[in-house]
Amino acid sequence: MADSLQKTMINNHNLALPVGTTLDRFINRQQEAFPYAKGELSQLLRDIALASKIINREINRAGLIDITGALGSENIQGEAQQKLDMIANIRFIRALVNGGEVVGILSEEDDEIIQTGNVNAKYVVAMDPLDGSSNIDVNVSIGTIFSIYRRVSPIGTPAVEEDFLQGGRKQVAAGYILYGSSTIMVYTTGKGVNGFTYENSLGEYFLSHADIKMPENGKIYSVNEAYFEEFSNPIKDFIVDMRKQSGCMARYIGSLVGDFHRNLLKGGVYLYPPTRKAKEGKLRLLYECYPLAFVIEQAGGLSFDGTQSILDIIPENIHQRNITYLGSKEQMSKLKDNLDKYHALILEQMENGL
Numbered sequence: 001m002a003d004s005l006q007k008t009m010i011n012n013h014n015l016a017l018p019v020g021t022t023l024d025r026f027i028n029r030q031q032e033a034f035p036y037a038k039g040e041l042s043q044l045l046r047d048i049a050l051a052s053k054i055i056n057r058e059i060n061r062a063g064l065i066d067i068t069g070a071l072g073s074e075n076i077q078g079e080a081q082q083k084l085d086m087i088a089n090i091r092f093i094r095a096l097v098n099g100g101e102v103v104g105i106l107s108e109e110d111d112e113i114i115q116t117g118n119v120n121a122k123y124v125v126a127m128d129p130l131d132g133s134s135n136i137d138v139n140v141s142i143g144t145i146f147s148i149y150r151r152v153s154p155i156g157t158p159a160v161e162e163d164f165l166q167g168g169r170k171q172v173a174a175g176y177i178l179y180g181s182s183t184i185m186v187y188t189t190g191k192g193v194n195g196f197t198y199e200n201s202l203g204e205y206f207l208s209h210a211d212i213k214m215p216e217n218g219k220i221y222s223v224n225e226a227y228f229e230e231f232s233n234p235i236k237d238f239i240v241d242m243r244k245q246s247g248c249m250a251r252y253i254g255s256l257v258g259d260f261h262r263n264l265l266k267g268g269v270y271l272y273p274p275t276r277k278a279k280e281g282k283l284r285l286l287y288e289c290y291p292l293a294f295v296i297e298q299a300g301g302l303s304f305d306g307t308q309s310i311l312d313i314i315p316e317n318i319h320q321r322n323i324t325y326l327g328s329k330e331q332m333s334k335l336k337d338n339l340d341k342y343h344a345l346i347l348e349q350m351e352n353g354l
């Protein structure tokens with residue numbers, strides 16, 4: 001026991017913080033590593049944690065206070081907004097406005113950028129306030145996903161689209177909160193990935209998953225097989241090969257955060273390929289794909305959209321969707337091989353006028 005604790009302390013990116021450290025203390029210690037830091041990003045991470053505690057409470061009692069079910073409105077993606085989608089949206093916006101560190105917010109639930117009025121703030125946040133909406137009413141894990149950028153627009157002015165269209169490699173921090181059998185906040189600031197479990201009775205997040213490393217090889221594949229016939233051959237072949245592997249498991253709960261978190265810890269691959277209905281894939285680049293790609297690459301996994309790392313995609317619009325593959329190194333290189341061979345074949349056929 002002493003050895004493993006010692007090991008956890010050493011591995012913790014030299015922060016030498018034992019499992020059980022509060023999130024607050026961890027944030028302070030991380031900030032000390034940046035001599036010029038003024039604490040704005042630290043405060044922003046605390047504001048996100050605070051909002052997630054309030055949402056966690058709402059989710060836990062959702063069935064008792066009639067906040068389940070659809071609201072009757074649709075978001076810009078044409079999806080029915082659930083009451084909890086909007087409650088989570090309002091709670092996050094309120095926490096970020098009151099926190100004072102964010103000038104603008106991009107949310108899945110709002111068509112336009114939300115101006116917080118904090119025109120002297122340095123950061124903008126893109127967020128999916130409630131991920132896995134189809135699972136809200138049936139008590140299956142759901143989540144929140146966030147991505148933080150330093151603004152490019154001048155201090156003293158409102159946020160603009162360019163603040164959000166900087167590209168995945170410009171994220172200064174990103175992560176998610178999973179509201180599952182326990183509630184856990186997992187994030188990166190570009191120096192590794194750490195997970196904090198929420199202790200309800202104390203109202204605190206504690207370090208529970210220090211320096212998360214994704215297994216290089218995994219046996220889990222997560223994809224909505226209902227669309228199998230619509231997938232391209234390299235994707236079909238990849239899934240068929242995964243099935244043939246002994247010990248392979250299909251796991252798909254239909255909540256991106258839940259499927260992603262499981263695979264991050266156990267090893268595996270999440271696929272949302274193009275379908276007839278969603279030719280660009282279903283997931284939203286700025287507040288689903290980029291943040292999870294940042295986390296997975298920091299944990300030693302890979303992200304891919306069929307041609308490149310998701311972090312290298314040049315964004316065009318704030319609510320754009322993107323093909324999404326996220327997973328363990330070995331499975332992702334196999335998938336990349338399949339797709340590269342397929343693209344080469346298509347190219348050859350085109351060159352031969354076929």
Ligand SMILES: O=P(O)(O)OC[C@H]1O[C@](O)(COP(=O)(O)O)[C@@H](O)[C@@H]1O
Pocket residue numbers: 079108128130131132133134224254255256257282
């Ligand atoms: O039902 P499908 O097509 O498999 O899509 C499920 C995916 O859609 C999502 O629900 C989209 O996210 P939202 O719930 O935030 O809209 C993901 O969480 C999930 O992985």
Ligand SMILES: [Mg+2]
Pocket residue numbers: 128130131132256288
């Ligand atoms: Mg989502």
Ligand SMILES: [Mg+2]
Pocket residue numbers: 085108128129130131132133
């Ligand atoms: Mg959502």
